[in-house]
Structures are given as structure tokens and as C-alpha cells.
Amino acid sequence: MKMMENTPVKFRILELLEDGPKRTDEICFKLCKEYKGYDNDYGRGMIKFDCIEMASYGLISAGEAVIDEEGILDKGKLLTMYSLTSYGSDYLEYLKQTVKPQKV
Amino acid sequence: MDVNEIRHMDHDKKKKIGLLMGILCALYWGVWYVPGYTIYQSPLVGDVYGNMLEAGAGEDLALVFQALFLTFINAAACAILLFVWNGGLGKTRELARTFVQFRAVTKYYVVAGICGAIAVSGTYIAALFLSPGFAAVAGLLYPIVGTIMSVLYLKQKVSKRAYYAVIVLVAGGITLYGGSIIADPSIQIYGLIGGLMAAFGWGFEGVAAAKALDLTEPDIGIHLRFIFEALFWTVVMIVIFACGFPIFDTISWLFDPTTFLMVLMIGLSFAWCYVSWYKSFPMIGLARGQAIGSLYAAFGVIFLCIFLGPAEGLKYTDDTMAMIVGSTILGLIICLFGAYLLATEDSEEMASIRDGD
Numbered sequence: 399m400k401m402m403e404n405t406p407v408k409f410r411i412l413e414l415l416e417d418g419p420k421r422t423d424e425i426c427f428k429l430c431k432e433y434k435g436y437d438n439d440y441g442r443g444m445i446k447f448d449c450i451e452m453a454s455y456g457l458i459s460a461g462e463a464v465i466d467e468e469g470i471l472d473k474g475k476l477l478t479m480y481s482l483t484s485y486g487s488d489y490l491e492y493l494k495q496t497v498k499p500q501k502v
Numbered sequence: 503m504d505v506n507e508i509r510h511m512d513h514d515k516k517k518k519i520g521l522l523m524g525i526l527c528a529l530y531w532g533v534w535y536v537p538g539y540t541i542y543q544s545p546l547v548g549d550v551y552g553n554m555l556e557a558g559a560g561e562d563l564a565l566v567f568q569a570l571f572l573t574f575i576n577a578a579a580c581a582i583l584l585f586v587w588n589g590g591l592g593k594t595r596e597l598a599r600t601f602v603q604f605r606a607v608t609k610y611y612v613v614a615g616i617c618g619a620i621a622v623s624g625t626y627i628a629a630l631f632l633s634p635g636f637a638a639v640a641g642l643l644y645p646i647v648g649t650i651m652s653v654l655y656l657k658q659k660v661s662k663r664a665y666y667a668v669i670v671l672v673a674g675g676i677t678l679y680g681g682s683i684i685a686d687p688s689i690q691i692y693g694l695i696g697g698l699m700a701a702f703g704w705g706f707e708g709v710a711a712a713k714a715l716d717l718t719e720p721d722i723g724i725h726l727r728f729i730f731e732a733l734f735w736t737v738v739m740i741v742i743f744a745c746g747f748p749i750f751d752t753i754s755w756l757f758d759p760t761t762f763l764m765v766l767m768i769g770l771s772f773a774w775c776y777v778s779w780y781k782s783f784p785m786i787g788l789a790r791g792q793a794i795g796s797l798y799a800a801f802g803v804i805f806l807c808i809f810l811g812p813a814e815g816l817k818y819t820d821d822t823m824a825m826i827v828g829s830t831i832l833g834l835i836i837c838l839f840g841a842y843l844l845a846t847e848d849s850e851e852m853a854s855i856r857d858g859d
Contacts, residue, residue, distance in 0.1 A: 406600045406607075408717045435592055448719070451784040454516065455716050456856025463505050476508050485856060489716065496606040 405497055407433060408448050408457075412482065412490045415458060419481035422446055423471045442471065449480055457486035510850070517849040520785025523778040524794030525841075530775035532801025536809045537767040538576075544764055546755035547572050557747045562631075562692065567742060569626035571749055573619065574735035579769025580776070581728040584721075587773065593721055600722045608726060610714035614707045615730030621703025624696045632693030639683065640697025642675035642799055645792040647705025652788035656712055660789045661851045663843060668793040671840035675799040678833030681826035682817060705792075711780060712788045720780040728773070787855035790844055800837045803830055 402413040410429060414420060426445045430436040436445065452458045461479040466472055482490070541547050550571050554564035588597055601608060625641050645668050652658045707727075715723050742749045755761045775798075782791035806815030818826040 404599060405603060406596060406718055406722075408719070409603075409606075412717075434595065440592070450512075450516065452716075454784050454852075454854055456854045457716060459854070460509075463509060465503075465505060465508065476505065476512065493606055493717075497603060498605070 415482045513849040513853045523782035526778040527795045528797035530771045531798035534771040535802045544761045546761045549752045573623045577731040580773040581732040583769045584725040607714045610710045611726040613710040614727045617703045617707035619731045621700045624699025627696030628693045639679045641700040643701035644704035648708040648792040649789040651709040667843040671793045674836030681829030685822040724780045
């Protein structure tokens with residue numbers, strides 16, 4: 399069950415990475431469908447920037463990367479594999495106990 | 503270009519965005535001093551003092567009430583203007599989604615809002631009872647509080663170079679105002695308390711905000727913080743009003759076009775200053791963000807000199823001119839060196855501000 403549905407985007411990114419590492423495009427294309435108003439380049443850009451901020455904060459870590467030659471998300475930029483760090487998993491556990499489930 | 507080169511460029515870009523945000527914060531903060539100073543000439547804030555005296559408050563209390571009223575107007579203007587900002591960015595739904603998660607994150611913004619409220623009113627009080635220079639110096643000590651807490655509580659890593667930069671920037675800021683403090687060394691207890699409120703208020707606000715910013719967007723975080731600060735001041739104003747002081751008597755002056763423009767300028771400069779302050783934390787970490795943000799003292803001096811003239815901006819007389827202008831220029835040079843230390847730091851050092859695994 400998606401406990402973090404309709405909660406802030408960063409909460410949902412943590413939950414999405416719980417069952418294994420995922421690449422930027424996978425995260426962006428999946429989440430932009432879940433959040434109203436995000437299914438466009440601007441919305442996906444915001445989700446990508448959220449990933450960058452979370453990696454900077456050490457909640458998720460950036461692993462292998464490939465260059466986006468085909469322009470799946472952002473031509474010529476990196477598609478990075480993100481995974482949860484132990485700090486991120488601790489945070490996710492904290493969220494599971496504190497988050498108020500939202501009606502979708 | 504290979505993957506590693508692009509990654510290095512991305513890290514470089516992240517550092518540049520973080521530093522740029524810190525500098526923008528300092529710029530807007532510095533600019534804010536100009537309308538923040540001139541609004542005392544408007545009856546909206548200026549007449550509050552007289553009204554409080556008439557209602558039976560002592561001179562000191564009337565000054566404090568006047569400062570609190572201005573802080574209330576400032577916070578309310580920011581909270582309202584940020585609706586336009588977040589509406590334009592398409593983030594109003596994210597704001598609502600974050601707002602309801604009180605136990606998970608929003609509670610930290612309540613703390614940040616109250617700490618911020620203490621800090622801002624502290625600087626006004628310090629400025630009123632001592633001098634604007636002393637208020638600025640006291641406020642400048644906040645990166646020290648923020649840096650210590652970011653290491654102890656947030657477990658962020660701070661490089662040796664970042665520590666040096668914090669120390670140099672704080673020393674630069676103190677030197678900036680050193681001349682005016684030596685020229686007028688009279689210290690009043692209210693002013694000292696105000697100064698301490700500023701240093702600890704902003705330091706702890708940064709810590710509470712950085713904790714919640716782990717999992718929220720900076721634009722949303724700052725808006726929540728201002729909403730809570732505005733609510734806090736509304737309650738304080740109502741309590742003052744209930745105690746028989748006509749604090750809201752001048753509020754109709756908001757409809758005067760000149761006053762409205764001043765409030766708009768105060769709101770825009772303060773809101774954007776805070777937006778960029780919060781945006782810098784995830785990119786370069788709390789310690790560096792606060793250190794580079796402390797350049798506000800330098801920009802404040804520069805803008806006050808531009809708009810009010812050097813004599814009024816720096817408050818010197820013929821006797822004290824050499825000392826005050828000299829210490830200001832020396833302070834500016836030290837600040838520039840501190841900013842240089844941060845700007846030339848290797849971007850790989852801050853690729854992640856925590857040790858990940």
C-alpha cells in the first residue's frame with residue numbers, strides 16, 4: 399500500500415526508493431502521474447530538483463549514472479540511479495509513524 | 503563528455519546555486535534595511551509610539567510595542583506576498599499537502615517561526631535601545647550558533663575551510679560596525695537582550711528549518727514559517743490590544759499609497775531574502791548558507807550609504823568619521839575574503855552535506 403500517497407513529494411520519493419534503487423526518469427515519470435499538475439516538463443523538473451536536494455541532504459545517494467542521449471527527461475544531462483541511505487531509511491520509518499494518511 | 507565530467511559539472515552548479523542563493527539572501531536583507539528604516543517616518547509605525555504613551559505606557563514600553571507592531575506588519579506582509587510567489591510557481595497544492603503533516607514536519611516550522619519572531623523583534627529592540635550598528639553585530643553572531651548546532655544536532659559535515667569562512671565572515675561583520683560601537687560605547691540592558699535574541703533566534707531558526715527542509719520544499723517551508731510567525735504576532739497584538747493599548751489605531755494608514763508601497767517593499771525584500779536563505783541550505787549546508795547570508799551586514803551598510811547618504815547611513819560626525827569609515831572599509835574587505843574562501847572551496851566537498859552510505 400502506498401502510505402505516502404498525496405503527501406509532500408519528497409515523502410513519496412523516500413517511499414518509492416524503499417523497494418530498491420531507481421533512476422531519475424523512473425522516479426519523475428511515475429510521480430508526475432500521481433500528483434495533479436506535475437505531468438509536464440516543469441513538474442518533472444521540480445521532482446528532479448527534489449531528488450537533487452535530497453541527495454545533497456544525504457537522504458538518498460546518487461549511484462551509477464548514464465547520459466540521457468535520447469532526451470527521455472533532459473537531453474545531454476545525467477540519469478542517475480538513486481538509492482536510500484541509512485539516514486533516509488530512518489527518516490522513512492519516522493514518517494511512517496507520524497504521517498497523517500490523506501484521502502486521495 | 504563522459505559521465506564523471508557531467509557529474510562534476512552538476513556538483514559545481516549545485517555549489518554555485520547555493521552560494522548565489524546565499525548572496526541573494528544577503529542582498530535582499532541589506533536592501534530591506536532601507537524601507538525598514540524609512541517606515542518609522544510613516545504614521546503607520548511612527549504614530550504608534552505616541553499612541554502608546556497616551557494610553558499610559560512608559561517610554562521604553564512604548565518603543566518596544568512600536569517595534570513589535572512593525573515586526574507584525576513585516577511578517578503579515580511576507581505571509582501574504584508568498585501566496586503570490588507559491589501560486590506563480592504552481593506549489594499551492596504542495597503547500598496544503600505539507601501543512602497538514604503537522605507531526606511529521608510542520609511542527610518544526612512553528613518552532614522556526616517563533617525563533618524567527620524572537621530574532622527579528624530582537625534586532626528592532628537592539629536597534630532602538632542601542633544603535634543599528636550594535637543590532638547588526640549581535641545578529642551577526644547567529645552563524646556561530648547555527649554552525650555549532652548543525653554539527654551537533656543535524657549531523658551535517660562542515661569542512662575545515664567552511665569553519666574558517668564562518669569565522670572570517672563573522673569577524674568581518676563585527677569589524678564593519680566596530681567603529682560605531684567604539685564611538686558610542688553606551689550599553690543598555692534592553693539592547694543587549696535584543697542582540698542576544700537576534701543571535702540565538704536566527705541560529706535556532708536555521709536549525710529547526712534545516713531539520714524540516716530535509717523533507718520539504720524550501721519555498722513551502724519558508725511560507726509555513728511566515729504563516730506561523732504572522733499568527734504568533736497576531737495573537738501578541740490582540741493581547742496588547744486587550745490590555746488596553748490601542749495598537750491597531752494606525753492600521754488604516756495601510757491604505758495610503760506611499761505607506762502601502764513601503765510595506766510592499768519591506769514584504770518583498772524580506773520574503774525573498776528568506777526564500778533564498780532557505781534555498782541555500784540544502785545546496786551548501788546550514789553553516790555555509792548562514793555564513794554567506796551574514797554578508798547582509800556588508801550589503802546593509804552599502805545600501806544605507808547609497809540611499810540615505812554616508813553620514814546618515816554610517817552615523818558618523820566629523821570627530822568619528824575616520825574611525826567609522828575606516829572600520830567599515832576594513833570590515834568589507836574581510837567579508838570579501840570570507841566569501842572568497844567559500845566560493846573557491848572544492849565543490850566535491852559539498853556534493854553531499856552529510857556522510858552518506
